[in-house]
Amino acid sequence: MTAIEPNAVPFASPGAADGAPYVTTPVAYDAILLAGFGGPEGQEDVIPFLRNVTRGRGIPDERLEEVAHHYRHFGGVSPINGQNRVLKEALQKALVERGIDLPVYWGNRNWAPYLEEVVSEASVNGHNSLLAFATSAYSSFSSCRQYREDFARVLEETGLGETVTIDKIRPFYDHPGFVEAFETGVRDAVEGFLAEGVAATDIQILFSTHSIPTADAERSGARDIEWGEGGAYAAQHLAVAAWVMDRVRRTVPGAEDVSWELVYQSRSGPASQPWLEPDVCDVIAELPSRGRKAVAVVPVGFMSDHMEVLWDLDTEAAEAAEEAGLSFTRTPTPGVSPAFVAGIVDLIEERLQGRPNEDRPHVTSLPGAFDVCRPGCCENVRAGFKPAAAGLVP
Incomplete structure (x- = not known):
């Protein structure tokens, strides 16, 4: 296997910076970052939200309105923000019950509260080593790498790239x-x-x-x-x-x-x-x-x-x-079921303790639920590779 240079992973904690696929040394994180997709919370939010989702693609508003009727059917309100508020509260409570003293911040890719604001707030509060839980379980550009690109973009745009690190919890599809x-x-x-x-x-x-x-x-x-x-x-x-x-x-x-x-x-x-x-x-x-x-x-x-x-x-x-x-x-989704919330805490503990991969719970035999994404993982064909946290440079 080719040797990996130290600090091969941008914006990573010291535990993840060497680029090994699994972080097996304990990392003393300051806080948890719950990273979500975001959604509109009123009729006036729908088109601006969809513009955010499709930014860079040049899609006119009249085409966005074809999708907007899904949200307008429910009063222009996506339930996802409310669900993440409940998840944040449940996760914070579960961490306390497990004896883990870490605050939980919640930020979105496409709607308020935006990741930029939340990461800046965390830094002001002295929380500069963040462990992110993205609300998508599987491996793909939109469900994994795009979140890592969001983290890198936020750190670059806020000027916090020299002081704040963001690691990402592994894909948890088979937890x-x-x-x-x-x-x-x-x-x-x-x-x-x-x-x-x-x-x-x-x-x-x-x-x-x-x-x-x-x-x-x-x-x-x-x-x-x-x-x-x-x-x-x-x-x-x-x-x-x-x-x-x-x-x-x-x-x-x-x-x-x-x-x-x-x-x-x-x-x-x-x-x-x-x-x-x-x-x-x-x-x-x-x-x-x-x-x-x-x-x-x-x-x-x-x-x-x-x-x-x-x-x-x-x-x-x-x-x-x-x-x-x-x-x-x-059938139901996991939502904030006790088993799922406890599972998120398990995933957090993996990284706090540096638990070896062979000791981590999973139900399938598939490989590849890496802490640090491998080179060239989950490329966006349309946009190519952009800087991304918690993964090796392509």
């Missing part, structure tokens, strides 16, 4: 605290359908996640790992779904013949650009031809019931199921 809600949800859904007299062969489980451009998916994850079609992003979702179904089939009598597959939702790119497929509503429409009578949609790609869940699944997917004559249920 037991994250997957528990999906396992419980699928078990409850299957047991419910069976109790209603639906045969196991007539039940379909659809694990749904956000679609991304195929080119980005193929570049997700470390480049020296053979992930297969769809890169690390697809591989990680498939592995979690397979684990959930294996558990359900082994614990629910009669569930052995329940079928499942991975589907995608919330596509937003031009028709000329390939995105991951199949679409959840397209699959639901064809389920009667497969002989299915009931469908459970599992939002395996999402932490909480934000807009992509409320609109794309609870509204559009539910309508598609009704049109197809199918019984429908949507």
